[in-house]
Amino acid sequence: MPLTTIDTSSVAERDRLDFWRSTVCDQFVTLDVRPGAGPAVRGSVTAAAVGDIQLRTIQAGPHRFDRTPGQVRGADEDYYQIALARHGSTLVAQDGREAVIEPGDFVLYDSSRPFTFVTAGDFAYSVCLFPKRLIPLSEVELREATAVRIDGRRGVGAMIPPFLAALQRLDDDDLVPAAREAMHRTIGDLYTTVIRSEIDSAAPDxxxxxxxxxxxxxxxxxxxxxxxxxxxxxxxxxxxxxxxxxxxxxxxxxxxxxxxxxxxxxxxxxxxxxxxxxxxxxxxxxxxxxxxxxxxxxxxxxxxxxxxxxxxx
Structure with missing residues (x-):
């Protein structure tokens, strides 16, 4: 698939903060973006897509990202997202839970409710944004799996890192519609498998x-x-x-x-x-x-x- 890379180094330093905030909101969802470096922010985003599935990589210095209730109300599309940590340590908070993810870990979060990401320093993530409407799970199931650290090196979680890497290499232009639709089903099933492995494993029923x-x-x-x-x-x-x-x-x-x-x-x-x-x-x-x-x-x-x-x- 064609990859688009957006880097703060491509604009004058005095314009970087506004440029970076606009880039993050355009490529993910609308957020309050507060870089620790202030106007001297540095960062890059690489974007790609497979049908309705949005794939992103992001790397930058220390940050705080907040999705506010007002931003949720004004959203055009709700995404259920996987953020896989590639570098750095990040605190993720949503639905009354907090998780710290480090390289090899990932977390699920929902753009239809407020959330917060706070990085301890430089960071890099791979992110998959999947339309929430295509996940055949109840709101309670989706909510119970957010902000839970999942180990991407063992168990069901071990499917996520290689799958995201393969998606990044996939050329969407070469996919016929049937293959693209099959990819949607596969990713929806993967989200469902990960979510149910987290919330059902401790349930006696x-x-x-x-x-x-x-x-x-x-x-x-x-x-x-x-x-x-x-x-x-x-x-x-x-x-x-x-x-x-x-x-x-x-x-x-x-x-x-x-x-x-x-x-x-x-x-x-x-x-x-x-x-x-x-x-x-x-x-x-x-x-x-x-x-x-x-x-x-x-x-x-x-x-x-x-x-x-x-x-x-």
């Missing part, structure tokens, strides 16, 4: 919840899929099933609807399925009523199924 989610994924085309059938397949009571999903901030029915809509979103962008009508794709995911699908799809993603399809193709 994690096994039952995982079984329920797996059963739902395998039977989304079944129009009769409902809490009773899921509970029966998992050999638990309906009330216990509701309790499991309630603890994640959602309901069984809402989870089924989200999984179905995510499936429709992906299939509508696949060129090899262009011959299928929107109704046929909805039926593949257990949403055979075109009017209901259109309303639910627009409410979830902000566009109609047909608009999403034409834009993707």
């Amino acid at each position: 994690g096994v039952h919840l995982s079984r329920a989610r797996a059963h739902i994924r395998e039977h989304l085309a079944d129009r009769d899929l409902d809490p009773a059938s899921v509970a029966a397949a998992c050999a638990i009571s309906v009330s216990y099933l509701h309790k499991l999903f309630s603890a994640t901030g959602t309901t069984v029915t809402a989870h089924i609807r989200e999984e179905r809509l995510q499936g429709c979103w992906r299939d509508l962008a696949r060129p090899e399925l262009a011959g299928l009508t929107v109704a046929a794709i909805g039926a593949r995911w257990g949403l055979p009523d075109p009017a209901h699908l259109s309303r639910a799809f627009r409410a979830r993603f902000g566009v109609s199924p047909s608009t999403h399809r034409s834009g993707a193709h």
